[in-house]
Amino acid sequence: MQTNLNIQPLFDTEIEVLCPATVANLVCGFDILGMALQDPSDRIRMRLSKEPGIRIQHTDEYKLPTEPAQNVAGAALLDLLQAIPEPVGIEISITKEIKPGSGLGSSAASAAGAVVGANYLLGKPFSDEDLVRFAMAGEKVASGVKHADNITPCILGGVTLIRSIFPLDIIGLSAPPLQVTVVHPQIEVRTSDARQILRKEVLLKDAIRQWGNIAGLVAGFLKEDYELIGRSLEDVIIEPVRSILIPGFDEVKQRSKAAGALGGGISGSGPSIFMLSKEAATANSIAEIMKQVYTQLGIESKVYVTSINSKGCEVRITG
Ligand SMILES: Nc1ncnc2c1ncn2[C@@H]1O[C@H](COP(=O)(O)OP(=O)(O)OP(=O)(O)O)[C@@H](O)[C@H]1O
Numbered sequence: 001m002q003t004n005l006n007i008q009p010l011f012d013t014e015i016e017v018l019c020p021a022t023v024a025n026l027v028c029g030f031d032i033l034g035m036a037l038q039d040p041s042d043r044i045r046m047r048l049s050k051e052p053g054i055r056i057q058h059t060d061e062y063k064l065p066t067e068p069a070q071n072v073a074g075a076a077l078l079d080l081l082q083a084i085p086e087p088v089g090i091e092i093s094i095t096k097e098i099k100p101g102s103g104l105g106s107s108a109a110s111a112a113g114a115v116v117g118a119n120y121l122l123g124k125p126f127s128d129e130d131l132v133r134f135a136m137a138g139e140k141v142a143s144g145v146k147h148a149d150n151i152t153p154c155i156l157g158g159v160t161l162i163r164s165i166f167p168l169d170i171i172g173l174s175a176p177p178l179q180v181t182v183v184h185p186q187i188e189v190r191t192s193d194a195r196q197i198l199r200k201e202v203l204l205k206d207a208i209r210q211w212g213n214i215a216g217l218v219a220g221f222l223k224e225d226y227e228l229i230g231r232s233l234e235d236v237i238i239e240p241v242r243s244i245l246i247p248g249f250d251e252v253k254q255r256s257k258a259a260g261a262l263g264g265g266i267s268g269s270g271p272s273i274f275m276l277s278k279e280a281a282t283a284n285s286i287a288e289i290m291k292q293v294y295t296q297l298g299i300e301s302k303v304y305v306t307s308i309n310s311k312g313c314e315v316r317i318t319g
């Protein structure tokens with residue numbers, strides 16, 4: 001518990017938090033790179049209550065657990081409440097547009113949005129780093145491990161690098177304007193499953209190639225060098241294993257690149273696939289390719305043509 005916190009609870013205020021989808025890993029940066037998207041987003045309505053405890057409701061069809069310790073938003077809030085001296089209650093109603101198990105940071109959106117909202121209602125006693133730490137307790141519920149590559153861009157917006165989680169070291173990266181096309185084939189891949197199939201050891205030659213790509217991608221963002229970004233969007237460690245879980249992956253990637261995409265790959269742990277491009281027209285052509293691939297495979301899909309969200313979670317007073 002932190003004893004020197006300046007807590008000023010807003011008991012009579014109701015807020016809505018807009019929580020953006022995120023793309024973790026950015027192909028080569030497993031667990032360390034991520035970016036926030038303009039679309040889709042979840043919405044969380046929240047208010048404080050004088051009756052201690054966390055009460056969760058869902059207004060969508062996903063039948064997610066409402067028991068706080070099993071819901072990622074609840075787990076993150078339990079961590080946050082442990083850090084404050086006075087017991088308060090939190091009532092929260094979650095409306096998800098980001099389907100759980102999509103690879104678009106569905107779990108992170110709930111965990112991050114919940115702690116951003118609670119921080120606002122408590123008079124903002126916590127730093128962004130504190131909020132990332134609390135929200136990671138939610139990711140642990142979803143995937144079995146703490147990782148911050150969805151949580152951080154969801155809270156801060158933009159493209160972020162997590163140099164380390166213990167201790168937490170976050171670097172916000174600038175990036176040139178980029179169009180992002182995302183396809184979510186309507187199959188579920190749980191992050192916990194997609195992590196279990198990964199090899200535990202990496203060949204040195206693969207590690208060297210991956211280090212080159214991560215460094216190249218970060219340099220490409222900072223130098224606004226689209227060609228360097230494109231060349232660096234290569235993953236020789238995770239993608240060869242996980243792409244097997246995603247029907248149509250190779251075709252989407254190959255045809256998107258032929259249509260002018262800078263590059264792309266699996267979004268988070270999949271099954272969503274994202275592609276980056278410079279021009280809106282290219283992003284739209286890629287969307288058509290993605291739809292065609294999944295129509296031909298007989299798999300329903302949802303396609304988003306979007307861009308990087310620079311704001312992260314946004315709080316609006318509703319009552
Ligand atoms: N509020 C919540 N929102 C989303 N998922 C939740 C929530 N509470 C619990 N869960 C559980 O978390 C899991 C979904 O998280 P998972 O990490 O697998 O998907 P994702 O967040 O879409 O993927 P990724 O992290 O790769 O982007 C499901 O098992 C779901 O039941």
Ligand SMILES: N[C@@H](CCO)C(=O)O
Pocket residue numbers: 024025030031032143147149150191194195268269
């Ligand atoms: N870095 C995580 C993101 C998904 O939550 C993974 O790829 O497993």
